[in-house]
Amino acid sequence: MKLEMDQNEYLPLREVVFRTLRNAIIKGEFMPGERLMEEKIAANLGVSRTPVREAIRMLELEGLVVMIPRKGAEVANITVKDLRDALEVRMALEELSVVLACERIDDEGKKKLLTAGVEFKEAINSKLVPAIVEKDERFHDVIFEASQNQRLITMAMNLREKVYRYRFEYVKVFSYHDKLITEHDEITKAIFRGDKEAAQKIMRKHIYDQEQIVIENTIRENGN
Template sequence: MELKLNMDEYLPLREVVFEALRDAIVHGEFEPGERLLEVALAKRLGVSRTPVREAIRMLELEGLVVMVPRKGAEVARITEKDLRDALEIRLSLEELAVELACKRIDEDGRLRLKEACENFREAVRSGRVPDIVDTDVAFHETICELSNNPRLVSLTKNFGEQVYRYRVEYVRDTGYHGKLLREHDEITEAILLGDVEKAKAVMHQHIYDQEQIVIQNIKQKQDTI
């Protein structure tokens, strides 16, 4: 795995390192429970240990890293409670988004929604997990944008980072890709038809399925520890 720094002359180095490590964690490039060794990370990033140490402290404040006695920093494990709390909020946002999208979608929105759905299909065919996750995010963000509610769009995007790790965990299992496609198709069709109840019902099932599969994966990993 290659870590990249996006250098910004206006940001302190610790912020640049923080963003690089945070991005790697939420995209699943560091596994839950994986140790973060200052010396090794500093060498890979081409920086001193100080900004790495400061970045790790910032990640700890965000809950993405935990400090383990006699071991040091490691990527926070995904817990069942964290997952349920996060998806409880996501469900409320997504159900509101599909309801408003059903009522407010215009012709341009119809084209954008169909395109987002097709892009997800192409990503699934490719089998590349990062592409599948990114097009899944884009599909749900498109629905939110069709609500024509900027505050809802902002809330959803800000919250999206907190559930990104769960999305990665879900789509890694190729056995559920077909179900994901069907649910996206059904959500798209319901919105295009303006069927609020159908859209909300499928969205609810869509997120519930994600919760159950990720919980199953969490328990399997705990059994192997």
Template sequence: MSDKLKVNMNEYLPLRDVVFNTLRQAIITGEFAPGERLMEIALANRLGVSRTPVREAIRKLELEGLVVMIPRKGAEVARITEKDLRDVLEVRCSLEELAAELAAERMDEEGKAKLDKALQEFEVAIESGDNAAIADSDMEFHDIIFDATGNPRLIQIISNLREQFYRYRLEYVKDTDYHIVLLNEHKELVNAIESGKKEEARQIMKKHITNQEMTVIRNIKEEY
């Protein structure tokens, strides 16, 4: 367990919600590894709070599926299973295919400039080898495609699922051999979207998400 965990106090939120948000973010970003035990006393001491808000936060995290309770062991970070991954990526693939198609139809010159810049920043992140930076740049790249759809309902649905997507995004960027594939697929997406090729953009996005799924499943099988 890392010593970097810090609670970000917010005067507008109850302490239990602050603790919940802190632990949730630590799980999503991989600071707590799948299978890692969450000890109430240790967490309370690190966060400088009593055990009560930690216990309440762990219960909420269990309801979200981020934590599981193991008999005679207690709470631990939920492992990423192949079924969980497929469930999440089925939804993501459908939404992102639609977004790519709509973006190819609707993206204006300002959007194209933003997409070109995001591609450059993603390439810099890939060269840096910093997995967190790669995941963040990847998310920003896709956000520009979502925004270009001009469909606030679609954007909201994707936003609601952002953190679930992010957890898996971190998993596939761990595979350094896959980085060049990610970059090339982003370049293909930019070319298709900026050329207004809707069906091509949809198919490239489908391939993009499918490749991510296969990469993470392979890594899960190697780890477990």
């Protein structure tokens, strides 16, 4: 596997390596349980082992990597407990964001939400999983922005990486894509009507159904 370096001349090398490895993990290029060999990764990226070692430590702090005695670093497994913990928090934040968006969205926010919906459908049609994840994330980000609550937006951003890995898991299920489009459309219409109860109910089901899909896949793949 050839890793694509996340180039940024303004960041320390360890941060660039960290971002590169994190993207590879959350996109499934490194599989749960796979060992991260410092020497091999360093050669792949054309860097020394030092920034790779530092990046792996940073990944461990994020919970994406675990250190196994006498074996070294491994990509952390996705467990049902981790999934539920992350998505319970996400559900609470998303429900609050959609209620506030019903009250506070302005004309510019409505335009952004419509655009995000169209771009999500285009990504679905492309059948490219990274593009679908990006546009799904953008749709939800626009709703957070429409809440006009900066603390809420910051909390959502802090949770982003924890949830991003799970987004890849559920959008890989192509049979679910039409349902995602329908739910996005229903959420948008509820926000435009200012119907807080409907918007919250649809969002709750939207996130809950995603959780169930990833749980089923996780149990099927590794039984945890």
